[in-house]
Amino acid sequence: MFALGSCLSSAAAACACSCCTTVTQQAIRSSARAGWSLLFTFSVLTAWIARDFGSSLLKKLPWIMRHFAPGDMPPDAWFGQQAVYRISLGNFVLFGSLAVVMLDVRYKSDRRDAALHHGHWLLKAGLWLACNILPFFLPVGVVGAYSWLARFGSPLFLLIQMIILLDVTQNWNDSWVEAGEEDPFYFKALLGVTLGAYAGCVTIAGLLYHFFAPSGADCSLNISLITLSLILCIILSVVTMHPRVERGSLFPAACISLYTMYLAYSALQSEPRDYECNALGQRLSAASATTLATGVLLTLCSVVYSAFRAGSNTSTFSTGGFEEPLIASHSAAAADEGTSAGLDGVAPGAAAMERGSSRPAAAVEEPVTYNYTQFYLVFALASMYIAMLMTGWGSQAGEAKYLINVGWTSVWVKVASQWVTVGLYCWTLVAPLLFPDRDFYA
Secondary structure (H helix, E strand, O other): OHHHHHHHHHHHHHHHHHHHHHHHHHHHHHOHHHHHHHHHHHHHHHHHHHHHHOHHHHOOOHHHHOOOOOOOOOOHHHHHHHHHHHHHHHHHHHHHHHHHHOOOOOEOOOHHHHHHHHOOHHHHHHHHHHHHHHHHHOOHHHHHHHHHHHHHHHHHHHHHHHHHHHHHHHHHHHHHHHHHOOOOHHHHHHHHHHHHHHHHHHHHHHHHHHHHOOOOOOOHHHHHHHHHHHHHHHHHHHHHOOOOOOOOOHHHHHHHHHHHHHHHHHHHHOOOOOOOOOHHHHHOHHHHHHHHHHHHHHHHHHHHHHHHHHOOOOOOOOOOOOOOOOOOOOOHHHHHHOOOOOOOOOOOOOOOEOOOOOOEHHHOOOEOOOOHHHHHHHHHHHHHHHHHHHHOOOOOOOOOOOOOOOOHHHHHHHHHHHHHHHHHHHHHHHHHHHOOOOOOOO
16 A cells, blocks of 8 residues: 555656646747746846855865965855856846847847747757856956946846836726726725725834834934935825826825835845844844845846836837737647747737748748847846845945845935836826827827
């Protein structure tokens, strides 16, 4: 009986493993975005592990150790930063090179679409692996120069995140308002979420005053940042409800206000742990590994969604065509080819195969559904942002092992992000008033 149970367990495990493998292969073959997102996820996890546990390995590399005298060894955190920078550099070079190579790909008949963007995943996985390993052979000076370049490239990725957030909240509002025309429940749901978001803003503000402005300490900076955040939320709501604003709605304003208060919390929580006004950071220092995991997870989600938006038919990331799902369906004939060429965005009814060709007849001169160069640039910028996230924008060499995004540089980057987010949202409301001849809603 025990042998039978063991046999059944082994068979079940083998079936589950085979199923997962099949699903993964299907996803990768059906969408270039899914494949690159998976590889980028592996890079992020590798950088995370190398940062906290790879210092002993880097100490064995002579081209790194020759820069230091035996008694002048930097701390382990410095070697962890070097590991992150090198993995980030490899991914930046990979995606940046692909962005250049894929310039001006306008039609699916372009050979680069089949050979580089959709097909040959085994070769591309090997290239990805090489780009993650080769930077460890570079001298310290090259890596240092890249770290400064990443400080300027990372804000561009943050800007993309802000634009995506504004797009999501506005689309959410529009879809529920449209659905509410048939079912009043959606109007009630909008009201409930809006009130909940504003209640969340007030609650977060109260908690921030409690944890980041403790009595007996001079915390005028923290008090000013919290108060300014509340003022920004009020400004958002007032501008939204102005009678001259055409598409003003409290729901997007409430969501952006809640995000504004979250950025305020994130900025204050990034203050150094020994800062007397960071009472919450002192209490949660033991839970910094959870903070790291949460930050990395949120970053991964934002990168994947950025890639999804880059492949959608929008005015920002599209070159024309129809909306494309993240994982497109495909025919058995295309599956037999072993490549996803023509799968990522195949239009309905374009499955008829041209005689003597492995590509759909309608796809020969069919335009691609998104700009491949912009798609790869998103990942190149995200590679830079990963380096800054895991090193506190280059100022975290003296912090504890499991801390992430801690330091005064991180504080002011998040404060600036808050101000830019509010400015972008207000601009979307007032721009149609300032330029009435332009159609901003086309």
